[in-house]
Amino acid sequence: MTREPYGADHHTAVRRPASIKDVAAAAGVSPTTVSHVLSGNRPVNEHTAARVRSVVNRLGYVPASLARSLQAGSTSVIGLLIPDISNTFFAELAKGAEDAAHDLGYGLILCNTEFDADREDRYLGMIRSRFIDGMVYASGSPPSRRRLEALMGKFPIALADEEVEGLEGALIASADHEAGGRLVGEHLRSLGHRRALMLTGPRALKSSVARASGFVRAFGGEVVERVGDFKEGSGYRLVAKLLQDGGLDCTAVFAANDLMAFGALTALREAGLSVPEDISVVGFDDIRAASLAHPPLTTVHQPAYDVGRTATAQLLQYVTRGEVPPASRHTLPVELRVRGSTAPAAR
Amino acid sequence: MTREPYGADHHTAVRRPASIKDVAAAAGVSPTTVSHVLSGNRPVNEHTAARVRSVVNRLGYVPASLARSLQAGSTSVIGLLIPDISNTFFAELAKGAEDAAHDLGYGLILCNTEFDADREDRYLGMIRSRFIDGMVYASGSPPSRRRLEALMGKFPIALADEEVEGLEGALIASADHEAGGRLVGEHLRSLGHRRALMLTGPRALKSSVARASGFVRAFGGEVVERVGDFKEGSGYRLVAKLLQDGGLDCTAVFAANDLMAFGALTALREAGLSVPEDISVVGFDDIRAASLAHPPLTTVHQPAYDVGRTATAQLLQYVTRGEVPPASRHTLPVELRVRGSTAPAAR
DNA sequence: ACTGTTGTGCAAAACGTTTTGGAAACCTAG
DNA sequence: CTAGGTTTCCAAAACGTTTTGCACAACAGT
Numbered sequence: 001m002t003r004e005p006y007g008a009d010h011h012t013a014v015r016r017p018a019s020i021k022d023v024a025a026a027a028g029v030s031p032t033t034v035s036h037v038l039s040g041n042r043p044v045n046e047h048t049a050a051r052v053r054s055v056v057n058r059l060g061y062v063p064a065s066l067a068r069s070l071q072a073g074s075t076s077v078i079g080l081l082i083p084d085i086s087n088t089f090f091a092e093l094a095k096g097a098e099d100a101a102h103d104l105g106y107g108l109i110l111c112n113t114e115f116d117a118d119r120e121d122r123y124l125g126m127i128r129s130r131f132i133d134g135m136v137y138a139s140g141s142p143p144s145r146r147r148l149e150a151l152m153g154k155f156p157i158a159l160a161d162e163e164v165e166g167l168e169g170a171l172i173a174s175a176d177h178e179a180g181g182r183l184v185g186e187h188l189r190s191l192g193h194r195r196a197l198m199l200t201g202p203r204a205l206k207s208s209v210a211r212a213s214g215f216v217r218a219f220g221g222e223v224v225e226r227v228g229d230f231k232e233g234s235g236y237r238l239v240a241k242l243l244q245d246g247g248l249d250c251t252a253v254f255a256a257n258d259l260m261a262f263g264a265l266t267a268l269r270e271a272g273l274s275v276p277e278d279i280s281v282v283g284f285d286d287i288r289a290a291s292l293a294h295p296p297l298t299t300v301h302q303p304a305y306d307v308g309r310t311a312t313a314q315l316l317q318y319v320t321r322g323e324v325p326p327a328s329r330h331t332l333p334v335e336l337r338v339r340g341s342t343a344p345a346a347r
Numbered sequence: 348m349t350r351e352p353y354g355a356d357h358h359t360a361v362r363r364p365a366s367i368k369d370v371a372a373a374a375g376v377s378p379t380t381v382s383h384v385l386s387g388n389r390p391v392n393e394h395t396a397a398r399v400r401s402v403v404n405r406l407g408y409v410p411a412s413l414a415r416s417l418q419a420g421s422t423s424v425i426g427l428l429i430p431d432i433s434n435t436f437f438a439e440l441a442k443g444a445e446d447a448a449h450d451l452g453y454g455l456i457l458c459n460t461e462f463d464a465d466r467e468d469r470y471l472g473m474i475r476s477r478f479i480d481g482m483v484y485a486s487g488s489p490p491s492r493r494r495l496e497a498l499m500g501k502f503p504i505a506l507a508d509e510e511v512e513g514l515e516g517a518l519i520a521s522a523d524h525e526a527g528g529r530l531v532g533e534h535l536r537s538l539g540h541r542r543a544l545m546l547t548g549p550r551a552l553k554s555s556v557a558r559a560s561g562f563v564r565a566f567g568g569e570v571v572e573r574v575g576d577f578k579e580g581s582g583y584r585l586v587a588k589l590l591q592d593g594g595l596d597c598t599a600v601f602a603a604n605d606l607m608a609f610g611a612l613t614a615l616r617e618a619g620l621s622v623p624e625d626i627s628v629v630g631f632d633d634i635r636a637a638s639l640a641h642p643p644l645t646t647v648h649q650p651a652y653d654v655g656r657t658a659t660a661q662l663l664q665y666v667t668r669g670e671v672p673p674a675s676r677h678t679l680p681v682e683l684r685v686r687g688s689t690a691p692a693a694r
Numbered sequence: 695a696c697t698g699t700t701g702t703g704c705a706a707a708a709c710g711t712t713t714t715g716g717a718a719a720c721c722t723a724g
Numbered sequence: 725c726t727a728g729g730t731t732t733c734c735a736a737a738a739c740g741t742t743t744t745g746c747a748c749a750a751c752a753g754t
Contacts, residue, residue, distance in 0.1 A: 017477065019710055030734045035712060042713095045732060065476040066417045067710035070739050075413065077456070077478075085445065086652075088635070091438040098432065098459045102466065107473065109424070110457040112445045119449065126454065129412040130364065131424075262639060287635075288435070292609060294641025305433075366740060377704050382742060389743095392702060414740035417709050 018059040027055040038063065077107040078134040078312070078319065081123055085112050088287045089304045090138065093160060096308030097136055104316050106133075113139055121147065127155045134319040136160050136311050156319045160311035161207065161304075171318075171325040173311035176334045177207045180300040181214025181254075183336040184282050187298070188252050192345040193280065194221040195250040199238055199260050201230045211256050211284060224250065228260050235263025243271045251279055251345040258283035258290050258299055265293070265341075276343035286337055295340035303332045365406040374402040385410065424454040425481040425659070425666065428470055430462050435634045436651045437485065440507060443655030444483055451663050453480075460486055468494065474502045481666040483507050483658050503666045507658035508554065508651075518665075518672040520658035523681045524554045527647040528561025528601075530683040531629050534645070535599050539692040540627065541568040542597040546585055546607050548577045558603050558631060571597065575607050582610025590618045598626055598692040605630035605637050605646055612640070612688075623690035633684055642687030650679045 024031045029052060036042045037052045044052075055061075069075045080097045082090040094110070101108045109132060111123035120139060124147060126132045134156035137148065145167060151157060158171040188196060198215060201208030208230075216223050226242070228234035235255055242248045253268075255261035261283030268275060275281050275295060283290060286301035310330050318325040371378045376395060383389045384399045391399075402408075416422045427444045429437040441457070448455045456479060458470035467486060471494060473479045481503035484495065492514060498504060505518040535543060545562060548555030555577075563570050573589075575581035582602055589595045600615075602608035608630030615622060622628050622642060630637060633648035657677050665672040 020712095021710080031711080032713085032734055032736095033732085036733090039712080042733095043731080048732080062472075062475045062477075064417075064710050065473070065478040066413065066422060067739090068712075069478075070411075070413045070417055070710080070741090071712045073739070080457070084442075085432070086435065086438045086442045088433065088435060088438070091433045091435070094457065095431075095433045095459060098457055102459075102469075107478075108457050110427070110441065110445055110455050112442060112449075122449075125409075126412070128409045130409075131412040131416075131454075289636035289639040292636045292640045367742095368740080378741080379704060379706095379743085380702090383703090386742080389703095390701075395702085411740050414709090415742075417711090417740080418742050420709070 017064075018061045020061070020063065023052065023055050023059060023061050026059065027052045074133045074319075074322075075107075075131060076105060077109060077132050078136065078315065079109045079111050079123060079126055079132045080136045080138070080308075080312075081111040081113060081120065082138045083113050083115050085110065089285055089302065092304035093138060093308035096305035096310075097160070097312040098308075100309045100312035100316065103313075104320065106316060106319075108312075111135075115139075124148075124151060127151065127157075134158070134315050136308070136315055138162055138308075138311075153324065156315055156324055158311045158315035158325060161307045162205070169327045171311075171314055171328050173307050173314060173330040173332065174207065175302045175304075175307055176331045177210035178214035180284060180302070180334040180336075181211040181216075182218040183300060183334070184254050184284075185215045185218030185220070187336055187338065187342065188254070188280065188282065189219055189221065191252075191280065191342060193219075193250075193252040194345070196221060196223050196252040196254055197239075197242070197248065197250045198223050198225045199228045199235055199253065199255040199264065200225055201228060201256045201260075203227060208256055215254055222250075228256070230257050230259060232259045232263040235260030236267045237263070239264045239267035240270070243267065248279070252282070252342070253279065254282045254284075256284050258285045258287045258297060261297055261299070261341075262289070262293065265297075276341050278346055280342040280345070282342060290337075291339065298339045298342040299337055301335040301337050303334065306332050364411075365408045367408070367410065370399065370402050370406060370408050373406065374399045421480045421666075421669075422454075422478060423452060424456060424479050425483065425662065426456045426458050426470060426473055426479045427483045427485070427655075427659075428458040428460060428467065429485045430460050432457065432459050436632055436649065439651035440485060440655035443652035443657075444507070444659040445655075447656045447659035447663065450660075451667065453663060453666075455659075458482075462486070471495075471498060474498065474504075481505070481662050483655070483662055485509055485655075485658075500671065503662055503671055505658045505662035505672060508654045509552070516674045518658075518661055518675050520654050520661060520677040520679065521554065522649045522651075522654055523678045524557035525561035527631060527649070527681040527683075528558040528563075529565040530647060530681070531601050531631075532562045532565025532567070534683055534685065534689065535601070535627065535629065536566055536568065538599075538627065538689060540566075540597075540599040541692070543568060543570050543599040543601055544586075544589070544595065544597045545570050545572045546575045546582055546600065546602040546611065547572055548575060548603045548607075550574060555603055562601055569597075575603070577604050577606060579606045579610040582607030583614045584610070586611045586614035587617075590614065595626070599629070599689070600626065601629045601631075603631050605632045605634045605644060608644055608646070608688075609636070609640065612644075623688050625693055627689040627692070629689060637684075638686065645686045645689040646684055648682040648684050650681065653679050 020031045020034050024034050034052055036044050037049045098108050113120045127135050136158050138160040161174045200212045226238045228238055253264050255264055261281055265281055273279055283297050283299035286299045290297040290299050367378045367381050371381050381399055383391050384396045432438055445455050460467045474482050483505050485507035508521045547559045573585045575585055600611050602611055608628055620626055630644050630646035633646045637644040637646050
């Protein structure tokens with residue numbers, strides 16, 4: 001019993017697809033001509049072209065993009081490296097990146113790292129092996145800085161919303177964190193607040209530092225700072241701790257992101273304080289839940305979508321020309337969304 | 348003035364990377380040997396191997412994965428087609444898919460369609476041009492059925508959470524929508540509710556129908572059905588309309604997803620009704636905002652992550668063997684999360 | 695001395711395209 | 725009839741790997 005070269009083993013096996021040679025043979029022309037017919041790269045006699053096209057249809061021929069990419073020297077695919085796609089901020093950013101990529105006919109590989117350095121390395125390997133033409137990098141787990149630095153000059157990379165410490169010379173698109181902090185500061189000041197608690201994010205992140213400094217400067221009043229980790233639990237713990245250790249001597253809380261703000265809200269509620277009557281709370285990011293929460297959270301809207309879109313569009317501008325992008329900064333405007341969690345300072 | 352072949356135009360141009368030939372030449376061996384050294388596919392004299400490795404390092408040689416893929420006949424990349432990555436359900440699903448892909452060394456291309464048929468077509472083209480080895484399909488915009496059907500037998504495709512109407516013979520992973528509806532029915536019944544409003548999703552989606560039928564069967568009481576579109580606005584409008592047209596003659600509302608439930612909540616609140624005292628509300632999905640809302644929403648937790656992970660893992664099982672997956676169904680368990688939006692029926 | 699066996703490395707084919715320099719045939723104008 | 729132009733198509737090279745068959749040497753066992 002002979003074995004067929006392809007398929008027929010069982011109906012589940014994938015059969016060899018038609019190649020350009022098959023089409024050429026069936027149409028009685030050379031592969032060159034088939035290529036020209038399909039690409040329109042050079043004129044072909046209309047009669048021959050029609051015959052080729054009919055064979056293409058009959059055989060269901062679709063050019064192998066791999067071979068095309070190999071020849072062209074680029075894949076029309078880029079990567080998007082982020083820590084956690086289930087975080088709505090990054091999901092929005094991804095959406096913007098995907099849109100920008102799609103507009104220029106590029107594909108986008110989702111590189112979700114879960115903050116895992118090995119995983120990040122593996123994905124960065126895709127750019128070194130030239131499987132992707134570029135990378136939009138939005139992770140910023142500090143240990144990866146060195147590796148990134150080595151790649152930066154050789155491959156097209158754009159930084160989205162992360163100004164990694166010590167990484168100058170990069171193409172960067174990010175929200176105006178400083179301005180966001182400032183808006184909050186002005187808002188609370190105008191409501192008569194003079195003493196506030198600020199829950200910051202990790203000190204290593206420039207964005208985190210910028211939010212805090214913008215706030216402190218604009219607020220003018222007294223600010224107590226506590227360092228969190230951008231997670232709900234840390235907002236809860238920091239506030240609960242303060243409440244327990246002899247009370248929270250302030251009329252407003254500014255958390256450097258919404259998640260921590262929610263944690264703070266829970267802690268305050270549990271302590272019998274009501275928001276915004278007793279104390280005002282402000283977040284940062286404007287995630288979906290912010291407007292749905294009770295009370296709806298006053299927060300700084302971050303243009304996550306635009307950050308992703310801008311970073312990607314900028315990157316592609318250079319990728320399409322086969323260039324490594326030069327240093328440049330694109331700062332996107334931020335907006336204060338005043339909702340129900342802030343009110344005039346209690347007296 | 349002569350033009351250099353690569354780079355040196357300006358420091359921004361990408362220079363030609365070292366190829367296996369360059370390495371071979373520099374090490375005084377054949378490309379074959381270099382390949383064997385790196386792949387370990389055949390033994391090579393340790394002395395020669397060391398020399399080759401040193402040249403590899405010196406030149407910073409990284410094999411071009413494109414060429415490798417072309418030769419191997421597969422790219423180790425699959426696609427994930429979804430309508431909207433910024434929807435937390437799909438973001439979770441994507442996370443599961445990405446994890447499963449990563450485990451087997453596969454990359455994942457994000458195909459976000461925004462429910463746009465053209466966009467979907469373009470992405471499906473990637474599988475026909477064999478740029479991706481398979482596709483996890485989670486969109487289900489009805490018009491694409493025919494196209495999908497044509498692909499199904501020829502390329503590896505898995506359906507995630509969408510049992511597209513009339514598309515049998517597929518590999519499917521989905522949550523147990525029917526059971527979810529049943530759980531809600533039982534819950535409300537046990538709280539003494541006898542008359543309920545059900546806000547369903549589009550009739551064309553099997554999942555939507557299953558949620559409703561499971562609910563109706565288990566609830567037993569009287570059910571008024573209204574068809575929505577899974578968006579917040581439709582939940583709001585449907586309830587507002589009913590309230591206006593002579594009152595809502597029921598003690599509970601079951602929305603086929605959380606977003607519509609939020610819309611319903613808003614409409615009820617605006618009408619002066621309080622939840623859950625006057626009327627209970629239940630959602631479906633358990634998106635992030637559900638637990639943060641006020642009152643926290645009772646809902647059915649859908650294992651989005653597992654759906655994505657299972658669909659992908661199953662698909663890859665066949666992809667790695669070069670087979671098209673056979674029909675099979677993987678139903679994942681669902682869980683009722685009882686929170687603050689449901690209470691015993693008012694009398 | 696013959697026959698294997700093992701170790702080592704290379705040449706060439708193959709994967710499926712696109713691109714480029716001509717060749718052949720035909721036309722046109724002088 | 726010839727020089728130059730057009731039209732139409734093809735052969736071959738190139739993209740960068742992996743795989744396979746083979747050659748050559750060295751060495752062992754008989």
